[in-house]
Amino acid sequence: MTIQQKIQQLRDELNKHNYNYYVLDNPTISDFDFDVKLKELEKLEKENPVFFDANSPTQRVGGSITKNFKTVVHKNRMYSLVNSYSKDDLLDWEKRIHKMLGTSEVEYTCELKFDGASINLTYQNGQFIKAVTRGDGVQGDEVTNNVKTIRSIPLSINSDFIQDFEMRGEIILPLLGFNKMNEERVENGEEEYRNPRNTASGSLKLQDSAEVAKRPLDCLLYQVLTSERKYKTHFESLEQARKVGFKVPKTIMIAKTMNAVFEFINYWDSKRYNLPYETDGVVIKVNNLQQQEELGYTSKAPRWAIAYKFKAEQVSTILNEITYQVGRTGAITPVANLEPVQLSGTIVKRASLHNADQIEKLDVREKDTVFVEKGGEIIPKIIAVDFTKRPENSQPTIYATHCPECNTELVRTPGDAKHYCPNEFGCAPQITGRIQHFISRKAMNIDGLGSETVDLLRKEGLIENYADLYNLSVEQVIPLDRMALKSAQNMISGIEKSKEIPFEKVLFALGIRFVGETVAKKLAKHFKSIDKLMTAKFEELIQVDEIGDRIAQSIIDFSSNLGNIHLINRLKIAGVKLAVSAESLENQTDKLKGQVFVVSGVFHQMSRNELKKAIEDNGGKVSSSISKKTNFIVAGDNMGPSKLTKAQDLGIKIISEQDFIDKIKE
Numbered sequence: 001m002t003i004q005q006k007i008q009q010l011r012d013e014l015n016k017h018n019y020n021y022y023v024l025d026n027p028t029i030s031d032f033d034f035d036v037k038l039k040e041l042e043k044l045e046k047e048n049p050v051f052f053d054a055n056s057p058t059q060r061v062g063g064s065i066t067k068n069f070k071t072v073v074h075k076n077r078m079y080s081l082v083n084s085y086s087k088d089d090l091l092d093w094e095k096r097i098h099k100m101l102g103t104s105e106v107e108y109t110c111e112l113k114f115d116g117a118s119i120n121l122t123y124q125n126g127q128f129i130k131a132v133t134r135g136d137g138v139q140g141d142e143v144t145n146n147v148k149t150i151r152s153i154p155l156s157i158n159s160d161f162i163q164d165f166e167m168r169g170e171i172i173l174p175l176l177g178f179n180k181m182n183e184e185r186v187e188n189g190e191e192e193y194r195n196p197r198n199t200a201s202g203s204l205k206l207q208d209s210a211e212v213a214k215r216p217l218d219c220l221l222y223q224v225l226t227s228e229r230k231y232k233t234h235f236e237s238l239e240q241a242r243k244v245g246f247k248v249p250k251t252i253m254i255a256k257t258m259n260a261v262f263e264f265i266n267y268w269d270s271k272r273y274n275l276p277y278e279t280d281g282v283v284i285k286v287n288n289l290q291q292q293e294e295l296g297y298t299s300k301a302p303r304w305a306i307a308y309k310f311k312a313e314q315v316s317t318i319l320n321e322i323t324y325q326v327g328r329t330g331a332i333t334p335v336a337n338l339e340p341v342q343l344s345g346t347i348v349k350r351a352s353l354h355n356a357d358q359i360e361k362l363d364v365r366e367k368d369t370v371f372v373e374k375g376g377e378i379i380p381k382i383i384a385v386d387f388t389k390r391p392e393n394s395q396p397t398i399y400a401t402h403c404p405e406c407n408t409e410l411v412r413t414p415g416d417a418k419h420y421c422p423n424e425f426g427c428a429p430q431i432t433g434r435i436q437h438f439i440s441r442k443a444m445n446i447d448g449l450g451s452e453t454v455d456l457l458r459k460e461g462l463i464e465n466y467a468d469l470y471n472l473s474v475e476q477v478i479p480l481d482r483m484a485l486k487s488a489q490n491m492i493s494g495i496e497k498s499k500e501i502p503f504e505k506v507l508f509a510l511g512i513r514f515v516g517e518t519v520a521k522k523l524a525k526h527f528k529s530i531d532k533l534m535t536a537k538f539e540e541l542i543q544v545d546e547i548g549d550r551i552a553q554s555i556i557d558f559s560s561n562l563g564n565i566h567l568i569n570r571l572k573i574a575g576v577k578l579a580v581s582a583e584s585l586e587n588q589t590d591k592l593k594g595q596v597f598v599v600s601g602v603f604h605q606m607s608r609n610e611l612k613k614a615i616e617d618n619g620g621k622v623s624s625s626i627s628k629k630t631n632f633i634v635a636g637d638n639m640g641p642s643k644l645t646k647a648q649d650l651g652i653k654i655i656s657e658q659d660f661i662d663k664i665k666e
């Protein structure tokens with residue numbers, strides 16, 4: 001086999017596995033073996049640059065920067081859709097179609113209307129050429145490099161399908177991925193994304209395609225456009241497109257009558273909440289392509305298609321009061337306290353109002369009757385005010401000027417949507433929240449101490465900050481509610497043990513705004529000690545990988561605060577790790593970079609925790625459960641049988657403690 005053939009073989013194989021995983025959701029190879037093949041291909045491509053291919057599976061990780069997206073005129077205009085809101089609307093549409101075609105022999109397809117960003121993908125001779133956003137329908141932005149990172153979009157296909165065609169579809173952010181992105185943002189003290197649709201379209205316009213690659217975007221296709229008359233119907237062309245590798249949702253159905261269309265609508269109106277992504281309606285299309293051509297387009301939309309919009313589950317209720325919540329970072333969130341009302345199967349009492357701009361935009365006031373809706377987000381939102389029901393003596397909402405907890409004047413920095421309470425050290429929820437964050441599992445992981453106990457300790461005046469935890473004694477905490485000798489001892493020994501927690505976790509535990517888990521790791525690795533970090537200049541900070549202006553400024557603010565300097569000194573005296581230990585510095589390598597391990601069973605040469613630490617010190621990741629993402633299982637004695645079967649099913653490599661030790665000594 002020549003090198004060129006080998007490269008081609010690897011590309012074909014990897015494309016097939018991408019398809020199995022991201023389109024069929026049915027992987028037939030372990031992630032580890034996939035990575036091995038990908039690395040091999042990367043190496044061969046690097047050594048043989050003549051065989052570079054922009055559509056190679058190695059190109060999906062992104063990394064290109066686009067400052068200005070090129071405007072591209074669409075070959076075929078991207079139309080909008082006529083909307084309808086009732087079954088009568090649909091019957092009228094059918095009548096018009098019958099009349100125009102001069103026949104009542106018309107078959108329809110029913111599809112879900114996906115809520116994301118529309119995209120046009122061009123393919124020629126089996127190769128992906130470009131991706132362009134809808135824009136104004138006539139011209140859009142070319143976002144090829146960003147779209148390439150979406151694994152379910154094929155970059156090369158069997159060219160027997162059609163030589164020259166466009167695929168139309170919707171780029172979406174599935175709810176699970178969206179909520180996960182938001183959890184991370186909350187953890188980092190950042191404002192949550194509002195909804196999956198805006199986040200999906202925003203993602204397409206990010207300048208750094210490596211950033212896009214990290215977002216769990218997907219692409220659902222709903223139309224094949226070509227001048228080749230290979231297929232007679234819309235349905236057939238999509239079925240064939242699915243066969244060559246496109247993600248065409250299987251929810252599409254043929255409806256021979258309008259009654260069948262109504263059935264489809266009714267079914268999905270109630271089942272749509274079980275879908276992994278948002279849908280806001282159904283699109284009904286004339287199935288026969290010849291008939292589609294005859295019907296043609298109006299200036300805005302095809303005559304051969306119509307959208308039916310689901311009624312969003314919406315209720316109206318009275319807004320009793322607007323209150324303000326203070327988060328651990330001091331961010332203020334206005335909350336609408338509602339007259340309890342039933343919505344999408346749950347009773348809703350509160351809705352988020354996001355920030356001052358949102359309140360102003362809605363012109364929402366206390367005692368107003370408001371419309372509440374539940375989208376994909378966890379917290380319901382207020383859509384609008386029913387102005388006809390506004391009480392006569394109603395007064396415009398004046399946004400809180402002072403913190404509801406400590407009465408300090410709120411601040412809002414330009415460019416920030418939220419107001420903040422700047423009283424970091426005197427504002428109760430900020431103090432408590434910070435301590436609760438400090439002890440949490442991903443931070444200092446203090447056994448025997450939970451959020452509620454922190455509340456109690458604060459109320460009793462036993463602690464005022466996280467450094468105070470290290471001065472607590474068993475005698476002091478025994479008198480607390482529901483505390484017994486045993487639990488008091490557990491708590492104090494848990495606090496004692498936290499002095500062993502490595503520096504990177506301590507850094508995360510400090511609760512510096514925008515310094516999440518990943519950023520803390522990066523900073524710890526770069527600066528190696530709190531002293532170096534706290535004396536670093538702005539210019540020095542932004543040199544670090546992934547540290548931008550905002551994070552750098554937040555670290556500077558933290559470090560220049562006397563209260564913080566004092567706290568850090570006390571943690572130091574207590575013996576908390578505020579620098580990377582010499583020993584772990586010595587042992588740190590990148591040998592296991594990108595590899596995910598699960599540790600199971602009992603070990604002899606090192607403890608479980610030592611083993612986990614060794615994995616991380618060498619750049620690997622430890623995961624608690626076996627999944628498709630796992631590369632290795634380090635199995636000790638008595639590994640659970642169910643774990644064993646699962647690992648075997650997924651084809652994950654099982655290695656012994658000794659194998660592991662040999663691996664890192666290599």
Ligand code: AMP
Binds near residue numbers: 111114117119283307
């Ligand atoms: P609108 O934005 O309300 O004018 O609706 C038109 C848009 O709906 C199109 O640009 C598509 O992006 C989107 N859409 C979502 N799902 C479908 C589908 N199954 N068929 C056609 N268009 C769809």
Ligand code: ZN
Binds near residue numbers: 326404405408422428
């Ligand atoms: Zn406050």
